[in-house]
Amino acid sequence: MSALDDLPVVVIGAGPVGLAAAAHLHERGLPFTVLEAGDTAGAAVRQWGHVRVFSPWRYNIDPAARRLLDDAGWVAPDLEALPTGAELVDDYLQPLAELPQLKPRLRYGARVEAISRLGLDRLRTAGRDSAPFLVRLADGDEILARAVIDASGTWGTPNVLGSSGLPARGERQSAAYLEHALPDVLGGDRDRFAGRHTLVVGAGHSAANTLLSLAELAAAEPSTEVTWAIRSASPARTYGGGDADALPARGALGSRLREHVDAGRIRLLTGFSVHALTPTGDRLAVVVRHTDGGEESITVDRIVTATGFRPDHSIAAELRLDLDPVMGATRALAPLIDPNEHSCGTVPPHGVDELAHPEAGYYAVGMKSYGRAPTFLMATGYEQVRSVVAALAGDWQAARDVQLDLPGTGVCNSNPADSTGGDSCCGPAPSLEPAGKGLATGISGGLLAAPLNLITLNAAPAGGQAGGCCGS
DSSP: OOGGGGSOEEEEOOSHHHHHHHHHHHHTTOOEEEEESSSSTTHHHHTTTTSBOSSOHHHHSOHHHHHHHHHTTOOOOOTTSOOBHHHHIIIIIHHHHTSTTTGGGEEESOOEEEEEETTBOTTOOTTGGGSOEEEEETTSOEEEESEEEEOOOSTTOBOOSSSTTSOOBTTGGGGGGEEOSSOOTTTTTGGGTTTSEEEEEOSSHHHHHHHHHHHHHHHHSTTOEEEEEOSSSOSHHHHTTGGGSSSHHHHHHHHHHHHHHHTTSSEEEOSEEEEEEEEETTEEEEEEEETTSOEEEEEESEEEEOOOBOOOOGGGTTSOOOBOTTTSSBTTTHHHHOTTTOOGGGOOOOOHHHHOOSSTTEEEOGGGGGTTOOOOOHHHHHHHHHHHHHHHTTOHHHHHOOOOOOOOOOOOOSSOOSOSSSOOTTSSOOOOOOEEOOOOSOBTTBOSSOOOOEEOOOSSTTOOOOOOSOOO
16 A cells, blocks of 8 residues: 555535546545635636536536535436526535535635655655655645646637737737637627627637627617637638537527528628737727738727636646646547547547556646647546546556547538538538527536527527538
């Protein structure tokens, strides 16, 4: 028996995947401590609490967590219903965090500043695998651990607005005009958008959610203008698989967005990259470059930067990580989640072997494990931590018996033709029906699954039409 066995496994983050890891650690009888930077479980999820996810409850509840909750008399929600982020926290994460098996082991307001090996920097090899991890908190406290499961997500590290992976000129100086992904357009943030011109930059599901909310706002506030800018020549990737999608709310998202664009309620700019931002009074001048090399300027009131997220591995700078140079995921996982090849539902099963680094005992899981790939779903993270915890318990057979039941996207490929019209390449165009809005990948680090309110489709602002050939 190793001296490390008496130390806890440190889990970073008390979101859906972090708390799932805690539930599995409890079932395996392994000591653990969960460190959460916020003041409540699911703190990042609460920041998009107004959004309704497009995956039903049955994909969003971890099996080990469910067993603990059921034993405590928990009343499960309708497994086919689509929860909002707030419902995900209030009806699942908070009750889970309050269970006596987990609550004493959760620490809130505990922001991790760095992870290393006790007495060893990254260069030292001798004795490394037998040395405990040293987890240093922002308040100076230090915790020793036998292993670290980093489920901290990517919500706090969005991508920049500018192209080439660099901030646009003047981007930092224009922060007062910029909005994080998924603002509460129809709720608490309404006054910042009503009667104003908003530019939404991005081609993912978070952009689509915001655009649909803005279109609904514009129906009530006719002076509201909505412009959508994407770097590609076609929005087909955002429109997705329509009624061929295994998650109807996800398919309807793109269909409804398409109708708004076709009807002119949302102005679409393609082949567009932000070059420079300049405040002009209480508005913002945006210089854009087109793929043909030309430039133009548009003036708006707000910009929503729905440009995705990226992982921050800086807390693990003294650990030996093997990261893919493109994706920022482990080298083994990267080709399995590459958005050029995969959508959320086509990611193959993967577990501890694909998540392992040269630094034995350290695992990034959940949205953070995907690097810059937007193809993450919560169910994937739950299976990741089940596999990792089984390995930490020495049950390698269970750890490597990785299985995933994911909803398919109903799309054909990730390189759709540059067309804004036509039927889905997977089948005929779907008919228009009332549908919910949704997100994609799992925000807190993503959106985990997908979101918004159900609204009735009509001739005015509300809906969409046929899907394209791809989704992410």
